[in-house]
Each structure stands twice: as C-alpha cells, then as structure tokens.
Amino acid sequence: MLVQVAKGIHQLSIRFPFGMRQVNSYVIEGSKGVTIVDTGSCAEQSMDIWKSALPMGTKVEKVLLTHAHTDHIGLAKWLRERYDAPVLLSRLGYEEMQKFHTRLKEYKGDESVDYPYFLQHGGPAISEKALLEQVDADFFEPDELLEDEQEIVLGDFLFESIWTPGHSPDHFCFYDRSNGVLLAGDHVLNDISPLIPIWSEEEGNPLRSYFQSLDKIVRLPVQIALPGHGSMIQDLPARVAELRIGHEQRMQQILEGVAAGGSTAGEIAKVVYGLEKLSIRHMAEFLMTLSRILYLESEGRLRAEKVEGKVRFHVMG
Numbered sequence: 219m220l221v222q223v224a225k226g227i228h229q230l231s232i233r234f235p236f237g238m239r240q241v242n243s244y245v246i247e248g249s250k251g252v253t254i255v256d257t258g259s260c261a262e263q264s265m266d267i268w269k270s271a272l273p274m275g276t277k278v279e280k281v282l283l284t285h286a287h288t289d290h291i292g293l294a295k296w297l298r299e300r301y302d303a304p305v306l307l308s309r310l311g312y313e314e315m316q317k318f319h320t321r322l323k324e325y326k327g328d329e330s331v332d333y334p335y336f337l338q339h340g341g342p343a344i345s346e347k348a349l350l351e352q353v354d355a356d357f358f359e360p361d362e363l364l365e366d367e368q369e370i371v372l373g374d375f376l377f378e379s380i381w382t383p384g385h386s387p388d389h390f391c392f393y394d395r396s397n398g399v400l401l402a403g404d405h406v407l408n409d410i411s412p413l414i415p416i417w418s419e420e421e422g423n424p425l426r427s428y429f430q431s432l433d434k435i436v437r438l439p440v441q442i443a444l445p446g447h448g449s450m451i452q453d454l455p456a457r458v459a460e461l462r463i464g465h466e467q468r469m470q471q472i473l474e475g476v477a478a479g480g481s482t483a484g485e486i487a488k489v490v491y492g493l494e495k496l497s498i499r500h501m502a503e504f505l506m507t508l509s510r511i512l513y514l515e516s517e518g519r520l521r522a523e524k525v526e527g528k529v530r531f532h533v534m535g
C-alpha cells in the first residue's frame with residue numbers, strides 16, 4: 219500500500235521473510251512516470267507487494283538505489299524487466315559489486331574455509347565462500363552510474379546526491395533542497411541505530427566515515443528524512459544527536475570491557491552485549507563492536523597487538 223509521506227512521494231513498505239524483513243521503498247510522482255527508490259529483497263512476498271502497488275503497465279521512469287545491499291537492490295533486475303525502466307546506482311556501488319564478483323570468481327578455497335579476518339578478531343566462524351556468494355547473489359549491470367554531488371531528477375523533483383559512507387562504503391543520500399526532503403537510505407534510521415560494519419581491513423575506519431557523513435547531512439535544513447527502514451524522521455538533528463550518544467555509550471562500555479591482559483573484538487562484543495557465546499547470529503554485534511574498536515584505536519584510546527594469530531586490544535593510558 220502506497221502511503222504519501224511528502225509532496226509527490228509515497229512510501230511502500232516491502233516485506234520479505236528473512237534478513238531485515240522490511241525495507242521502505244519510495245515511489246516519486248513524475249510527468250514522465252514514477253521513480254522508484256530502493257527495491258526490497260528478492261522474494262515472492264516482495265514481488266507481490268510491488269505487483270499490487272504498481273500494476274503492469276504503470277509508467278516507471280527509473281529505479282534508483284541508495285546502496286548495494288541485498289535488501290535495497292534485490293529486486294532491481296526484476297523491476298527493470300517488469301517496467302522496462304533503467305536502474306541507477308552510484309559508480310562506487312557498482313565498483314563494490316564488481317569487487318565481490320571478481321573475488322568470488324577467483325576464490326580458490328571451498329566452503330570449509332572460515333573467513334580469516336573474523337577469526338583473527340575472535341569473531342564467529344563463517345565460510346568465506348558462503349559470505350562472498352551471499353554478497354554476489356544480487357549482482358547486476360546498472361544502466362547508469364551516479365557520482366557524488368550530482369543533480370538528479372527524481373519524478374518531478376530535483377535532488378542532489380550526497381555520498382554518505384559508513385553503513386556501507388557506497389552509501390548515498392539524496393536531497394531535495396527546495397522541499398527539504400532527504401532520502402536517507404540506511405544512513406539515519408528512526409527505530410534502530412544503523413549497522414556500521416567492517417568486513418575487511420581495507421575498509422579502514424567506517425565509524426569515522428559515518429560520523430563525518432552525519433556532519434554532512436545534519437547541516438542541511440531538512441523538513442523530513444525518509445529512511446530505508448521503519449518510521450519517518452521529523453527532527454533529523456535530534457535523531458543524529460541520539461545516534462552519536464548511542465555510539466559514545468557503547469564505546470565507553472568497550473573501554474570498560476577490555477580485560478587487563480587485552481581482549482579480542484569477539485571477547486569485547488560478548489561483554490558489551492552480555493552474550494554467553496558469540497555465534498553467527500550475533501554477526502551484527504560483532505561487526506559493530508569491531509568498527510567501534512578500530513575507531514577507538516585511531517583515536518589513540520586502544521592499542522592492537524597480534525598474539526598467536528589473534529588481534530588483542532589494550533586500553534591506552
């Protein structure tokens with residue numbers, strides 16, 4: 219069911235029986251047809267929601283994606299074919315997809331090899347191949363690539379792209395200056411704190427990028443922010459402030475949770491989240507803790523030391 223959330227913009231809640239279970243897609247009215255923002259995961263349930271919201275023959279001008287995560291791009295190919303509409307993704311998003319696509323093609327190990335980056339940080343054992351296959355499942359060739367600070371017409375409205383890395387390295391928000399509307403993707407959510415994960419060493423310091431990306435959007439005079447999951451955001455600066463405080467509190471808990479002899483990220487995640495055992499179900503807790511630890515390390519609050527293949531962190535001073 220399409221729900222109007224701003225002038226000419228309708229939200230469509232796409233449900234699917236796995237992962238995040240829900241994504242907000244947006245349908246923006248336009249004289250050349252509607253523009254779709256984000257798609258939901260590739261599932262029968264999601265397709266049925268699109269079918270009843272936009273019957274066959276609906277004019278769709280384009281499909282825009284905020285970032286290349288499965289719950290946002292999973293139906294991009296399907297929507298392109300169903301409505302004969304081009305799919306737009308950032309160049310960075312496409313490069314992310316290509317990176318994993320190549321990595322999977324060239325991967326030599328089998329399902330039994332656990333991902334070494336997680337193991338060295340005391341994280342859950344997860345098959346590296348399965349991980350790559352999961353990411354690559356939605357691979358497709360976009361029709362048009364977007365850059366940062368680019369003007370883009372969505373429906374009858376003029377938006378600009380704002381690169382907001384953190385939740386993912388390729389995350390973009392889209393801002394309509396004249397109406398104060400921000401398509402926020404997963405950069406700022408109202409009901410949960412967006413996951414800021416780190417998947418490999420080369421991703422650097424995602425939490426630092428995230429804080430910088432929050433700075434970018436908090437200065438904008440936003441009337442309403444339309445997030446990729448859950449409820450709409452009326453007061454963006456207040457929500458951003460809450461998110462920052464949440465991270466600060468967790469980082470304080472991390473500093474208090476490090477053992478005297480040093481701890482791995484996995485051990486710290488268990489303490490901070492009160493977990494008996496760190497299993498694959500706690501991937502989000504582990505990834506979030508690791509990002510915060512690397513941020514604290516970059517701030518000179520923690521120091522890393524590699525002992526027998528494991529990275530242990532110590533509190534500084």
Ligand SMILES: [Zn+2]
Binds near residue numbers: 446
């Ligand atoms: Zn999402």
